[in-house]
């Protein structure tokens with residue numbers, strides 16, 4: 110008998126042609142192939158990625174199917190994509206040991222959209238199948254309960270751990286659940302430290318791929334406490350176009366560098382004003398909008414709807430800041446009332462208006478963030494040859 114049918118080696122050799130664009134190596138030597146069975150012309154492969162939020166997942170699957178179908182004697186191809194977020198590069202944590210990555214969402218200034226970015230990224234990551242939590246460490250103004258549409262005291266386990274409140278597929282914990290509403294609390298530095306420690310140690314987070322920590326404004330106690338209490342995978346910095354060049358952003362960057370927390374990237378929020386509209390009887394038409402900042406070209410869709418961004422505050426600030434400090438811009442989110450309304454109603458825009466430009470921006474940012482985490486993790490893991 111001549112070997113006209115592909116073997117397991119042929120399958121792996123074919124898959125070696127697929128290079129992970131971020132890690133710069135082929136998916137076989139990266140150890141991503143967790144199953145490769147060949148039987149009577151049927152090929153069955155499982156590709157296990159480093160994050161379910163991988164932006165090139167669908168492209169990689171299509172490429173694998175194409176390469177395998179081209180092998181001799183192959184009549185049917187099944188490619189399953191799975192993902193396992195690895196977090197093995199750091200020593201085991203005593204607090205929240207089941208959490209792979211703890212990521213702070215921070216800024217230099219208040220009111221730039223940290224909490225909004227936190228909940229939308231959490232929901233976007235959860236939508237990809239990742240296990241996600243949000244810890245609200247803003248003791249001065251805990252906004253996570255409102256933005257996630259959650260109220261009431263959390264339950265406790267038999268071991269007296271607090272059980273996170275879950276909505277939209279995201280596990281959450283906030284001081285807002287534990288304090289009576291409208292009762293201002295005066296927090297001193299050591300109390301903030303204690304609370305962060307309790308929220309990591311006395312909450313039954315279970316197994317999570319990403320725990321996003323919504324930080325209070327500024328570069329104060331909470332940021333330092335968090336970095337001292339647990340090793341962080343990194344921080345996401347949120348700014349607005351106006352805040353980009355301010356002293357506060359520089360201070361925030363310096364603070365994270367000082368405590369050796371890598372900055373995973375910057376999110377430019379309220380970047381440009383979103384104009385939306387509909388022109389009756391003008392489907393799929395090119396149009397020019399005249400604004401105080403010059404002309405903007407856009408196109409209507411099949412129903413005559415259009416969407417454009419006016420860069421009220423200019424653009425490019427976050428890019429130059431990121432370049433100067435050597436971290437990427439994860440994305441830009443336009444200023445749009447829909448984002449605020451989603452936050453006020455407890456249904457983040459990512460879920461409430463999944464087709465909006467803002468929801469797409471959050472999904473892209475979530476993918477890039479997961480990519481950055483995977484790249485950093487990979488740099489400290491062994492390669493299979």
Ligand SMILES: Nc1ncnc2c1ncn2[C@@H]1O[C@H](COP(=O)(O)OP(=O)(O)OP(=O)(O)O)[C@@H](O)[C@H]1O
Nearest residue numbers: 219220221222223224225326443444445448449452
């Ligand atoms: N892209 C956006 N478009 C429109 N409104 C937004 C956008 N991002 C945030 N907002 C709104 O701006 C306000 C401030 O946002 P948010 O509370 O998320 O900021 P923050 O940085 O967490 O503030 P703080 O420093 O007080 O914690 C909220 O009312 C929010 O709904």
Ligand SMILES: [Mg+2]
Nearest residue numbers: 223224247252
């Ligand atoms: Mg906030």
